[in-house]
Amino acid sequence: MTTIEVRGLTKRYGSDVVVDDLSFSVEPGQVTGFLGPNGAGKSTTMKMIIGLAAPTRGTVTVGGRRYQDLPVPLTEVGALLDASAVHGARTAYDHLLALAVSNGLPRRRVDEVLVRTGLEGVARKRAGGFSLGMRQRLGIAATLLGDPSVLIFDEPVNGLDPEGIRWIRDFMRSLAAEGRAVLVSSHLMSEMAQTADHLVVIGRGRLIADMGMADLMHANSDGTVLVRAGTPFAHQLTAAGGTVRDGLEGALIVSGLSGEEIGKLAAYHGIALSELTPQRASLEDAFMELTRESVEYQGAAS
Amino acid sequence: MNTLNAEWIKLRSLRSTWYTVACLFVLGLGITGLSMSGASTAYWGGTDADRAAWDPTSQSLKTFIVAQLIVGVLGILVVTSEFATGLMQTTLAATPRRNRLLAAKAIVATVVAAVAGQALMFMAFFIGQALLSGQDVPYAHLGDTGVLKAVVGGGLYLSAIALLAVSLGAILRATAGALATLVGIVFLVPALSGLFPDWMLGIFNFWPTLGAAAIFGTVPDETFPHPWLNLGGLWLGVAAVLTAAFVVFRRRDV
Numbered sequence: 301m302t303t304i305e306v307r308g309l310t311k312r313y314g315s316d317v318v319v320d321d322l323s324f325s326v327e328p329g330q331v332t333g334f335l336g337p338n339g340a341g342k343s344t345t346m347k348m349i350i351g352l353a354a355p356t357r358g359t360v361t362v363g364g365r366r367y368q369d370l371p372v373p374l375t376e377v378g379a380l381l382d383a384s385a386v387h388g389a390r391t392a393y394d395h396l397l398a399l400a401v402s403n404g405l406p407r408r409r410v411d412e413v414l415v416r417t418g419l420e421g422v423a424r425k426r427a428g429g430f431s432l433g434m435r436q437r438l439g440i441a442a443t444l445l446g447d448p449s450v451l452i453f454d455e456p457v458n459g460l461d462p463e464g465i466r467w468i469r470d471f472m473r474s475l476a477a478e479g480r481a482v483l484v485s486s487h488l489m490s491e492m493a494q495t496a497d498h499l500v501v502i503g504r505g506r507l508i509a510d511m512g513m514a515d516l517m518h519a520n521s522d523g524t525v526l527v528r529a530g531t532p533f534a535h536q537l538t539a540a541g542g543t544v545r546d547g548l549e550g551a552l553i554v555s556g557l558s559g560e561e562i563g564k565l566a567a568y569h570g571i572a573l574s575e576l577t578p579q580r581a582s583l584e585d586a587f588m589e590l591t592r593e594s595v596e597y598q599g600a601a602s
Numbered sequence: 603m604n605t606l607n608a609e610w611i612k613l614r615s616l617r618s619t620w621y622t623v624a625c626l627f628v629l630g631l632g633i634t635g636l637s638m639s640g641a642s643t644a645y646w647g648g649t650d651a652d653r654a655a656w657d658p659t660s661q662s663l664k665t666f667i668v669a670q671l672i673v674g675v676l677g678i679l680v681v682t683s684e685f686a687t688g689l690m691q692t693t694l695a696a697t698p699r700r701n702r703l704l705a706a707k708a709i710v711a712t713v714v715a716a717v718a719g720q721a722l723m724f725m726a727f728f729i730g731q732a733l734l735s736g737q738d739v740p741y742a743h744l745g746d747t748g749v750l751k752a753v754v755g756g757g758l759y760l761s762a763i764a765l766l767a768v769s770l771g772a773i774l775r776a777t778a779g780a781l782a783t784l785v786g787i788v789f790l791v792p793a794l795s796g797l798f799p800d801w802m803l804g805i806f807n808f809w810p811t812l813g814a815a816a817i818f819g820t821v822p823d824e825t826f827p828h829p830w831l832n833l834g835g836l837w838l839g840v841a842a843v844l845t846a847a848f849v850v851f852r853r854r855d856v
Contacts, residue, residue, distance in 0.1 A: 351698045352691055353855035368698045379695050385688030387616065394615035402608035402696045442692065 302376060302449040303327055303481055304349060308358035311344050311505075318344045320505040321358070326483045328449065331476045333496030333513075334485040337591055341505040342485040343381065346454050349483075350379045362450055374403040378443025379452040383435040388428025392419055392438050395427055400445050413441040433464040440471065450481045457491060469495050489587035503591045525559050527552045528575035529566065540565050551575070605697055605706040613680060613710055622679075623718050626672045627725070633665040634726040638733040645739040658742045659752050659820045662730020666756055666818060669722055670763045670810065673715045674784045677767025680711045682777040690856050700852045704772055708844065712765045719760030723753045748820035755817035755833055762833075763788070763810060766840045772847035808835025 304326040311319040319341040326332045336342050347353040349360050351367040362370065362377055370376050386395055396410045414420045417437040422430070427438060436456060443451055453472070457465045472495050476482045486492050492499060492513075499516055501509040509516065527533065528551050534544045542557040554562060559578050566573050613619050638661070645656060681704075684690040697703045727744070734741035742749050766787070770780040792811040807813035807826070814836035816826035826832050 347691075347855070350695050352694055354853075370698070373698055374696055377695075381691055381695075382688050385690075385692050387612075387683060387687050387689050389617060390612070390615050394611065398608045398611040398615070399692065399696050401611055402604055402693075404604045 302363040304450060304483065305361045306345070306349070307360070309345065309348060309355050309360055310357040311341070311348060311353065312356045318505050319348070322502065322505065322507055324500045324507060324510050326450070326481045327498070328481040329476060329479050330497035331472050331482045331484060331495050332498045332500060333492035334483055334500050334502070335489065335492055335587065336487065336502040338487055340502050342502065343454055346379070346381060346452055346485065349452060350377060372403050372446065374399070374405065374446030374448060376446070376448050377450045377452065378446065378448040380439040380443050380456065381454045383432065383439040386427040386435065386438060389426055391424050391426050393423040395438065396442060396445065399442055403446055405445055409445050413444045416444060417441040432459050433461065436460060436464065436468065448480070451475055452483045454485050455487070456484060457486070501587070501590055508590050524553050524555045524579040525557065525562055526575065526577045526579055527554055527562055527573065530572045530574060533566065533571050536565060536569050536571070537562065553579070605702050606709060609706040609710045613714065618679070619676070622672060622676050626669060626718055626722060629672065630665045630669045630722045631725060631729060633668055634662055634730050635733065637661065637664055638730055641734055641739050642737040655821055656740055657819055657821045658731060658734050658740060659727065659749050660818045662727050662734070663723060663752060663756050663818045665726050666759065666815070667811065669719065669760060670788055671785070673719055673760050673764045674767040674788070675781065676715060677711045677764040678771040678777060678780045678784065680707050681768055681771030682775060682780055685775045686777060694856055701848060704848055704851050708765060708768045711768045712761050715764030716757055716761040720754070720757030723756035727753050742820065746820070752818050752820050755829065759814060759817055759833060759836070762836050762840050766843060769840065769843040769847035772851045808832055808839055810836060
């Protein structure tokens with residue numbers, strides 16, 4: 301099984317440190333979300349993974365080898381960094397054919413990836429006339445040419461309509477389900493919440509978090525419970541060891557007691573509850589919390 | 603070999619490639635045709651010295667001045683169109699060995715330019731001589747002294763310019779910048795050559811449009827007694843620029 305290993309990766313442009321001593325791995329069989337605010341260094345890191353940019357320090361290997369040393373790169377790694385990076389005057393078929401031929405792949409692979417991405421009907425049309433969604437599919441078709449075990453996508457859902465977003469999301473999931481290692485970058489936590497199994501969060505080029513999606517949710521849930529009761533209940537909650545503050549519309553926000561304990565307490569006192577909801581910090585909140593220190597340009601709070 | 607094959611697919615799958623080649627022949631032969639119309643006046647209206655230096659081969663091949671620019675555009679676009687569209691990222695992800703990629707691009711562009719340029723030179727020669735023969739002025743046959751050398755040398759001259767253009771494209775990465783530089787090299791520097799200091803004159807012996815163009819002559823020229831040396835010098839100069847292109851293409855981030 302092929303993994304991507306990033307070790308101590310650093311990239312400087314002049315005095316700017318864009319990627320700073322970054323280490324993480326991308327494992328097979330799951331979608332790894334690569335998350336960070338704009339300008340955090342995600343694209344630069346991806347460029348270093350596939351050898352487009354040279355690291356100032358550190359190493360990155362795919363299946364134990366540097367990308368430049370892979371004998372037939374497309375059979376090991378498929379990368380889509382920029383969907384608009386096609387020559388608009390070339391047909392989808394010719395674009396894919398040139399790529400396949402450059403790696404000695406058979407011509408039938410072109411037809412196969414066109415079918416898999418639903419582009420067989422426009423294969424002979426010039427890519428310049430494609431919508432963003434179709435270009436995205438063409439880019440994905442190119443990544444699949446060599447049937448690689450590692451896939452890398454940079455902001456694949458940017459600018460897509462809901463249908464396109466859903467298609468890409470399902471596609472990523474199915475690629476991971478086939479046992480491939482999938483690395484997907486995004487600056488939207490909500491997007492990752494629905495796609496990724498594992499998260500690597502960076503800010504200003506540094507690693508902020510490297511954890512499973514479930515761990516992240518858990519680590520950042522604040523453990524409060526929202527309670528609505530028909531009669532006053534705050535006093536009993538405080539007496540039982542909870543801390544209570546007022547929420548919206550007469551709700552109580554309770555910490556220090558679990559939902560189960562609160563339910564039992566209400567039953568004991570014969571109080572009817574109309575709502576009992578454990579509060580979970582949204583992933584957006586968790587992300588904001590994680591990256592607050594590292595956002596490049598912060599709007600002043602008004 | 604795969605890389606070479608892929609680059610050829612890329613070049614032939616663009617309509618602009620074939621428009622450029624069509625343009626080469628239409629403009630190239632058009633200029634040959636037009637430039638022959640005044641031949642009679644030029645020959646019979648000139649002095650004895652003019653008539654002694656009469657070179658019908660060179661006249662019919664004068665079209666190289668425009669052809670070199672069109673061949674140059676072809677060579678430049680092979681590299682810069684990929685930078686302009688961002689396709690270079692995809693290409694380098696598929697072919698991370700950059701030396702191999704640039705070599706493939708250089709070979710494909712140079713071979714296309716050599717074939718098209720050579721065909722143009724032969725056609726320009728035959729059309730030009732046919733037009734001259736109708737005007738009661740001396741004209742040349744392919745078998746005459748120095749004629750084949752001029753026609754074949756012309757094809758090699760145009761190939762060298764295409765290779766120079768590929769190198770400029772790889773160094774400058776932008777179509778406009780590379781094209782401006784090429785125009786500067788083949789047109790501006792020759793036009794201003796009188797202004798430059800003496801020590802630069804040696805380079806001009808091998809410069810496009812100047813010394814290297816001596817290959818197009820069939821009448822012995824005292825300034826350039828060995829035209830193959832001048833053309834060889836051009837190729838050496840191009841090789842130097844190409845080497846620089848390889849170095850920067852290998853090093854730079856894309």
